[in-house]
Amino acid sequence: MTTSTPTATTSLLRLRTPVLAVLGALLLSGGWAPWPTAWLVPLLFVGWLPYLVMERKLTLEGARKGRVFASTYLMLVLWNALTTWWVSYAELAAGIAAVVLNALLMCLPLMAFRQTKKRLGNRWGYLSLPVYWIAFEQLHLHWDITWPWLTLGNGFAAAPQWVQWYEYTGFLGGSVWVWAVNLLLFFWLVSKEAKAKARDMEPADLPNDGSSAPLFTVKLLTPLLVIFLPIALSYFIGATYQEKGPTAEVIVVQPNLDPYVEKFEGGAQFVPYDEQLTRLLKLSEQKLTPETRLIIWPETALEEPYWENTIESNPKIRRVRAWLARHPGVALLTGITTLGSYPNKEAASETARYRDDLGYYDFFNSAAYFADAAAPVALYHKSRLVPGVEKIPPVLVAIVSHIDLGGTVGSVGSQADRTVFAAPANAPALRLAPIICYESIYGDFVGEYARNGATLLGLPTNDAWWHDSPGYRQLLSYGQLRCIETRRDLARSANTGFTGFINQKGEITQRETAWIPTSSRATVHLNTETTFYVRFGELIGRGAQLAAVLLLVVAVVVGWRRKQAAA
Incomplete structure (x- = not known):
């Protein structure tokens, strides 16, 4: 049997749940640094990876709902605390409430994703995740307790030269961008783990057929393109745009x-x-x-x-x-x-x-x-x-x-x-x-x-x-x-x-x-x-809300039918 050397990717998959929660909060905070800087904004592209790894790990372990919720909430409350702690300058109780309650609300789309994945499978489950999150962000723009400070698309405020295409999508387009890259990197990460396990099971004397896969596989090239093509488009728009009007x-x-x-x-x-x-x-x-x-x-x-x-x-x-x-x-x-x-x-x-x-x-x-x-x-x-x-x-x-x-x-x-x-x-x-x-x-x-x-x-x-x-x-x-x-x-x-x-x-x-x-x-x-x-206006947000309702209805119906069939 051959043994594979641990890499940064497989090491991430081996981290303990609390470590993943803390790491996710730190990475997501890159878009809201104390002194806004474009140098930390790229952390948003990997900010959700620890959560995705953590959720998968807990699912494979058959963890109870309470443990899943606690781990998710830990990451979200740390993210909120690291980025909006300054609200407490005006009133300590208000600062605590803003962090605690907003993190609790953020759990809602992530719990909906868990239930959808459980009922409809991984493909629809992971597709539902950005849909639920962006639907939540759209809701957070309009209801009585609106607090959209941490809308993911706002995280690019420190790098406006990267998002000149917001004139077409608005800032929720940035939220789509963040989720697209994170999910693509997660799928690549999981495929790397699967290939590593497959290699460990092969006889040592079999010839190398190239299945070790170079670093820049198609599954890694795709998220890299999803990162750099919008940036290139943004720089092109910025370079050609001229100030208009008297x-x-x-x-x-x-x-x-x-x-x-x-x-x-x-x-x-x-x-x-x-x-x-x-x-x-x-x-x-x-x-x-x-x-x-x-x-x-x-x-x-x-x-x-x-x-x-x-x-x-x-x-x-x-x-x-x-x-x-x-x-x-x-x-x-x-x-x-x-x-x-x-x-x-x-x-x-x-x-x-x-x-x-x-x-x-x-x-x-x-x-x-x-x-x-x-x-x-x-x-x-x-x-x-x-x-x-x-x-x-x-x-x-x-x-x-x-x-x-x-x-x-x-x-x-x-x-x-x-x-x-x-x-x-x-x-x-x-x-x-x-x-x-x-x-x-x-x-x-x-x-x-x-x-x-x-x-x-x-x-x-x-x-x-x-x-x-x-x-x-x-x-x-x-x-x-x-x-x-x-x-x-x-x-x-x-x-x-x-x-x-x-x-x-x-x-x-x-x-x-x-x-x-x-x-x-x-x-x-x-x-x-x-x-x-x-x-x-917010075509992305309204579209996400419609899709979220449809996904929830389908997930509920499928779950109900399974219970009926098992009865």
């Missing part, structure tokens, strides 16, 4: 007010709201030129609540208008906290609050747009709300209503439509999309702005809730993907964090230093064309 000069402002001690009333070093407004105006004037057409201030730049029905009479709004009157031709987008009232309970929204002295009213995280000094204020209400902070699902009210993730706790109001602000008179191509902070995680959501006619993405945000952590660096990178998907420039104004500009290829063209008061000026392009992804 130009306009834009200023973004970073006031650098600490939200824990300076920004909000009651903070230990609270800066009075009049002084905050003075800082915003001064920083805007530092970069102002006769060609400036738009200025963007960050999320909640105007913080003290403004009643929407009396907003025009507010002294600070009048002060802003007076400043704009001294700079004709300049439009302003600012984050603002607003309150909207309702005449009675029947007219109130589901998120409305009640006070004896105020009646029914809604609290909004809003964006206010001044097309010029005289035009009425146009408002947009943030619509993708942070779960547990701005939106509390009814089933979780008792659990998280006391948790402070940063900002106002409880459900705030929102709106159904994506508002695109009208172009100012002297810049007819400038139609602005107000994307507030967390909303920039969502691809199809941002695409709706472009479908509604937006030619520029404006992002007011307040990254300082997460201190100097991976959170705000990753959020910046996600903006690069949204630019590729929509082929729109993005102007980013952070209270503090990263303020600057991203072009239509997802390249950061200008970025100011974090943690200092500053402003930035750039000339942006105003594209009117729409990408395939903008026109048709």
Whole structure:
């Protein structure tokens, strides 16, 4: 009998289950490194291999369901902890909840895969795995406890030059890519093991017929091509793409007010709201030129609540208008906290609050747009709300209503439509999309702005809730993907964090230093064309959900028939 020398591939198959779980979490974390870098992104292509090996190993051992679940959950909770631990900066309990609950939800598609494989066999089982996972990612974009931070396609945010084809597929195309490579490498790995076992069983004196197979077999060549061909296509698209649309000069402002001690009333070093407004105006004037057409201030730049029905009479709004009157031709987008009232309970929204002295009213995280000094204020209400902070699902009210993730706790109001602000008179191509902070995680959501006619993405945000952590660096990178998907420039104004500009290829063209008061000026392009992804949205996600339902139905029916036959 011959003996085969252990290789890296066969060694992986021999690892213990806990080791595989830890290894999988470490590899998947490569797409969400503390300092985003393209060098670690390739780890995503092997990130699911430890899980696939672990699941196969447990199946062959006939492991109980509890052990399978525990091993799977261990990997997922470690992955979540390694990548989103920074949520705990704002509130320890919230950070723990985000890690524990999201890992639990991630188990659902993996358990569905296990049951499908058991009932329909390996071929349909492994085919169902990416289908269930991407269907889950699509669901995670739209339900009440939405938290799509770890959508696999977001893992390429640190390497936007690799995914220029997101203008066709959106970021879920990246999720398909990750699963395709991982599964192909897994099949190659299993075939290598099978051949190694077959060689060990052959007589030693038989001639070598070449069955040892060179390293670059067809089964290995296929996943390598699946890795490099999309990258090559992306570089080709990036090299030939030209920025589209007329130009306009834009200023973004970073006031650098600490939200824990300076920004909000009651903070230990609270800066009075009049002084905050003075800082915003001064920083805007530092970069102002006769060609400036738009200025963007960050999320909640105007913080003290403004009643929407009396907003025009507010002294600070009048002060802003007076400043704009001294700079004709300049439009302003600012984050603002607003309150909207309702005449009675029947007219109130589901998120409305009640006070004896105020009646029914809604609290909004809003964006206010001044097309010029005289035009009425146009408002947009943030619509993708942070779960547990701005939106509390009814089933979780008792659990998280006391948790402070940063900002106002409880459900705030929102709106159904994506508002695109009208172009100012002297810049007819400038139609602005107000994307507030967390909303920039969502691809199809941002695409709706472009479908509604937006030619520029404006992002007011307040990254300082997460201190100097991976959170705000990753959020910046996600903006690069949204630019590729929509082929729109993005102007980013952070209270503090990263303020600057991203072009239509997802390249950061200008970025100011974090943690200092500053402003930035750039000339942006105003594209009117729409990408395939903008026109048709999440075809991949919706298709995966339909396929997932069909697979589950078939698996259930087959399982039921087997029980009937055995009875």
